[in-house]
Amino acid sequence: MAPSEMTALALNQRSWLEILFNAIQGKGISHGVSVKKVQRLSIRPSELLVKVYSVACNPTDVAHIDIVGPAHSIVSCDYSRVVEEVRAAATELWKVGDRIAGVVHGGLFPDKGAFAEYLKVPSDLAWRPPPSMSHQNASTYGISAVTAMQALYTKLDVPWPGSNNSTPTNSTILVYAGSTTASLFAIQLSKLSGYTVVTNCSPHNFDLVKSYGADAVYDYHSISALEDIKKDYPNLKRAFDGISLKESTRFCFSAVEKSGGKVVVLLDTVKAGRKPGVEIIYILMYTLLGEPFAFVKPIGPSFKAEPADREALEKFYKNLRLKWCQEDLTVCWEH
Ligand SMILES: NC(=O)c1ccc[n+]([C@@H]2O[C@H](COP(=O)([O-])OP(=O)(O)OC[C@H]3O[C@@H](n4cnc5c(N)ncnc54)[C@H](OP(=O)(O)O)[C@@H]3O)[C@@H](O)[C@H]2O)c1
The missing domain is CATH 3.90.180.10 (Medium-chain alcohol dehydrogenases, catalytic domain)
Structure with a gap:
């Protein structure tokens, strides 16, 4: 007691x-x-x-x-x-x-x-x-893992690993800033769903992101990174902005613009502007907990309970426990 x-x-x-x-x-x-x-x-x-x-x-x-x-x-x-x-x-x-x-x-x-x-x-x-x-x-x-899950499975239409939904033909995802903790989970979970992962980070993290499953990695400091990705992956439809600064969100917009895709951002980077035909989706992992909440009361924003988000979190932790860890998949590597 x-x-x-x-x-x-x-x-x-x-x-x-x-x-x-x-x-x-x-x-x-x-x-x-x-x-x-x-x-x-x-x-x-x-x-x-x-x-x-x-x-x-x-x-x-x-x-x-x-x-x-x-x-x-x-x-x-x-x-x-x-x-x-x-x-x-x-x-x-x-x-x-x-x-x-x-x-x-x-x-x-x-x-x-x-x-x-x-x-x-x-x-x-x-x-x-x-x-x-x-x-x-x-x-x-915790936060990083469930944020990646929320982005992929509730917003970017990536199928849950092992689900019967077959992987769509356009199954490549851009994970911007692949070396953030949230992005490392996004890379691993995308791979579990059978996706090809294109990412960028600093060169000292190239090996790190590859070890988590990234298929292609670019240096985000390079002035040609955006054009290189657009040339190599012209049909990108989905992007996970794992750092969510104005420049990163603009980069993601531009990468998915041709296909009229979706970009999930983790901070409210609306100031980055909008692109016609590109959907920007701001997520906050707290909505996964299924309870309403408010920031800086009484003047700040409030958020309502999202039962579908809560179900996704329950399903995620159940799968982590019962399936993915037992199968020794990458999300449960010791580092
Ligand atoms: N909405 C939500 O619910 C939610 C949940 C989780 C996190 N977040 C937000 O998501 C962001 C990432 O969080 P985290 O904990 O995953 O981060 P983190 O692990 O602290 O990220 C560290 C990495 O960020 C990279 N980085 C720093 N500045 C960068 C830039 N200008 N462009 C690209 N990459 C840059 C660096 O990579 P290199 O060394 O390779 O340059 C560094 O290794 C934070 O802003 C956090 O507040 C939001």
Whole structure:
């Protein structure tokens, strides 16, 4: 049984002026977080209480600390732990002591967040890492992995690996900035679906992206990279913009423009403009968690619950646990 209090890394109170400064400067001007004693979490029948071993850090953790999250929210999203407590509705899936990993919406709520001794998670939105996988590695199958999954299977019409949908004839995908963590998962998952992956990154990462399955890699610093890709792959219809800066989104637009394709972006790069016939789709992985949320209340944007996204996350973690890891496919390599 977990104690009545636990230690967690939680957001400090910040003034509106401070938040504004942080947003303009692109970095925090003061200590946004402190180690605090917070109340023990109570779980609903379908939830699990898990105990921390490992966490992973992501750019979004910093954004929540500096700008987005309210005071007292527990920070960070990716975790790998063991199950500490199971309630009735979850006993078919889990038992105390099972290894468990996944992602929660850290930085926005006082009772969710991975940088804590204990964490509560929905029992159907987590996965069971194989015994051979370290907790450190297991904790990296959170934000980056599920973002890649969301882009490919819910937005870019890439078939789920092993699904009966045959791979379409135009089955090449551009993964821009192949060496970001999100892109490395996009490369691996695209390969599992039978796609050809074209990517770009700095030359020091060419071998890395190839080792994850990339079929062709270009140097994004080269002034001819866009024209080279367009010449070599004139029928590109899909792009995953794994860095999502203005220039990268413009690059992706241009690469898929001829075929009237789709580009998934991970940051709101609408300022990059639009191209007639090209669809730009901004995703936020938090919609996979199936609950409504809002940033910088009450003036910021709010997001509604997306049941279809939640189903996709459940399916992803089920497949990761039951199929892809057992088959020793690349997504479960130890690195
Ligand atoms: N919407 C969402 O739900 C969501 C989820 C996850 C991530 N994101 C966003 O996606 C982006 C990637 O996140 P991540 O955690 O995967 O990144 P990461 O692992 O920290 O990415 C590091 C890599 O980015 C590459 N890079 C840096 N500047 C670049 C540029 N100007 N052009 C191309 N590549 C560049 C570098 O590659 P080289 O060394 O090869 O140059 C570097 O190795 C971040 O902006 C993050 O906020 C959004």
